Amino acid sequence: MRHIRPVPSMRVERCAPILADLRDGAWLAPETWATPRALHAVLRQVAARDLSAGRLLEGHANAHRLIRAHGTPAQLAEARAAMRDGQLYGVWAADGDRPVSWDGRTLSGAKSFASGLGMARRAIVAARLQDPADPARSAGRQLVIVDVDDTRRHRPEDWDVSGMGDSCSGGFDCTGLAGQPLGAPDVYTAEPQFIGGTWRIAATTLGGVVGLLDRARAALGRRGHLEADAQLLRLAPLGIRALAADAAIVRAAEFAEGPAGRAEPERAATLSISTRLLMEELGQDAIAAVERSVGLGMFALDDPVGRMARDLACYLRQAARDAMTLRVGRDLFVGDDTFESWFDA
16 A cells, blocks of 8 residues: 655644643753653653654754753853743754755755754754865864754655654755854764764663553553463563663663763763664564554554554664674674673773
8 A cells, every 4th residue: 555645734733732742741841851861761751652752852852962062151051941941952964865064154955854844943953064175075074053943944745754754854955044053073973972872762762662562552451362371472571671671771871971971982882872772673573573462453554553663663763773783793892891891881
């Protein structure tokens, strides 16, 4: 069956309640997730209710972390006040067919996979910094804070996939857009904020797994099948792994955002990547087990179990999995440190 794509106005109508819920729960205010443990819990809880909302909140928290780490006092004060007021921020890094460049005054090019179109007021975009002596050459990568509420720049039709539709994702045209540079060139990839921050994706993924299992539990309970041995044998191992993953993500979060992460940023990155890879495997296993347990009914377009499974499958497809697995393998097993030494991290 051909996937029927909602028109942009329908997407905005569906996304509006998500933004309202984030505001009503005060989830957008940085004080709500002032510590890594608190942010982990909030991301898990919000994503369990709606994975698109979790995706938006993760990007919003990432924006706050980047401005806190690299912004001026005025930029941080402005962002915190706007976030307390319920304004959503995003971080848009993926380029479209026309990579985004910054000449020191304005941007050119377009972003893809930009989440929160029509909801986010501001976003941090990563742009190629043009060399003043030769604009065709790159002088690094510059973060730029821009206003993104001009709907004429939005390309929601670019998001033509079956999952995460309520994240209001799509393309965004940056050409001619002015903004505020955030930090020095290339701070975006500095550790422990960059790869070391992927624990937030792991926490959001865990929320998606929890939400999927709860929806499957409810569906099986309505049918009177929940206590069948076959169902519990499928679901129990997933629950055990999710509980263990919760503690692992908190550990990675507190390491990355504490003094240990600043002292050993590469170790922080490895711990965070490990939790993200762990959650990708758990998410895939959860989808497969729930499909066997719930059956054909979850493939209906309006089925809540199926919708969560599609959202989770889409969210799991983060970039560069193989490269990250190789990096973890080299860090854990190649070098002078023993594998056992990682348990003291």
